[in-house]
Amino acid sequence: MDFEPSSEQQMLIDQVRRYVREEIIPLEAKLDPDASELSPEDHKRLVEKTKAMGLFGIDIPKEFGGPDIDIVTRTLLAIEMAQHRAGLYVPCYGTFGGAGLAQIFEANDDQKERYLYPTLRGEKKAFFGLTEPSGGSDPARAIQTKAERKDNGWVLNGAKIFISNADRAQYGIVFARTDASKGRAGITCFIIDSDTPGFHVRRVVHTLRSSHYATELEFKDCWVSDHQVLGEVNKGFAVANDRLTRQRIPYAAGCIGVAIAANEMAIEWAKMRSTFGEKLANRQAVQWMLVDNEIDIRTAKHFTLEAAERARRGLPFRTEAAIAKLTASEGGGRVVDRSMQIHGGMGMTKDLPLERWYREMRIRRVGEGPSEVQRMVIAREILGSNLR
């Protein structure tokens, strides 16, 4: 596979790189180091710019009015969009727009009218409610939230945790067990309006990400009609699983972007900073750290583009996505760590973005499936599916 960007891809990469350096980074310098949002005025102004670039709504499929960017190009652009302080979790502060949750594109016509189109118009936001206090790595077995039949609908009872944006969203996609005897074949996906009686956002869950928080949800006799079932009853796990696999590619790309930015800072610092009469760049210990950074970045980029290319061609990419997510999140963490070491005391401060990347990159080894789950996925490929 040839991963050299085409001239058209390179033009888009250059365009996004300029946007990050000329628009995002100067604004970011004035914000709190842990900020995750621009002022509404700046956000609106920059959205107009991304619209003029033809890249607004970048994740929206072409048939719904998106800019028709293939997944390889999207991955290359995601690497660029992450190269600023908030870029790992809030690339370009959302000024390229969102497409909402991928699953909602699979909704029926009535649900599309009520949820998808308002989301694409920016009128509604959604959350993704999968993980529970009983576990997140093995959702098929860990889901204990129950949905029971009642009055032409379903009554949900249970809890979810580590759910982003549930306090701000108008609706969410929630997975609940509808048949306790069937394991992963007993889970159904529901669309829940956040003003539904019995739906509660109980608390904020503070994490290493000071900039943002997750929430804990409670469903207490929360009744929804049959019209709120997304897809088919007892086939919800496939909906969740497809999303988790697909999401691993942009997730890896974000890690690579931050690793590139951290490494560029480390190189610049090593060329400039002297200790004991010698530039850091002339010291073998530092040179080797920079070499290891380069290898981690190139490895992660290769595997991530390979996964994206297979997805683009319509080939199976579950194993490749797992390898991409694993190498990018673990390698990216190492790159940021080495870059902090090269910066010495300055690397530990909030004056530089490294400390924020260090905290946020640590989460990436757990989010979207921890490293151990990725290794399980890869092991099954190597050793055969009888290990399931």
Added chain:
Amino acid sequence: MSIRLRLDKPWRPLTAEEAARLPGQLGVYQIADAGGVVLYIGQAGARSTFGLRSELQRELGERGAGCQFRVEVNMQYRSRWFELLMVHQADHGSLPPDNAKNPPPNLGRLSPA
């Protein structure tokens, strides 16, 4: 596991002496009137010169005598700040008056148990 949602330490008088004793660390704080009604929930972020100390000294300079305060040292000052605002809104139906003048965009909603 006990998780404390509300900032419920005793109020301290907002005076120059009290403010000068505060740590220079990051965190969140509340300002109340003499009767204990919360007027403002603030944060001492990484751009504060001396963290909580300089934020409370600034508050004293702007508000003058007669107010009370309480602080919480917290490295997660931003998410904790959002949390305190949402909890106040859930408890009282509105933001503290001085936050309501310039509310943060997209503040979420909580219904704490």
